[in-house]
Amino acid sequence: MEDHTYKLIELTGTSGKSMEDAVQNAISKASKTIEGLRWFQVIDTRGKIDNGGVTQWQVTIKVGFTLQ
16 A cells, blocks of 8 residues: 555535535535545535525535645
């Protein structure tokens, strides 16, 4: 088994659909400029309320990626 070293970054994704979509949006955007994404951990979830309903989700995640 190889030893790896990981770097952690914190991202906040948003979505008008769902928490899962907010996470996917953050990971998709990060994967365009960061190689070796390996895992994520949800650390905070919040949302916006308008007229008695949820209109936007914001999910903050820690993302780990392998250093070259």
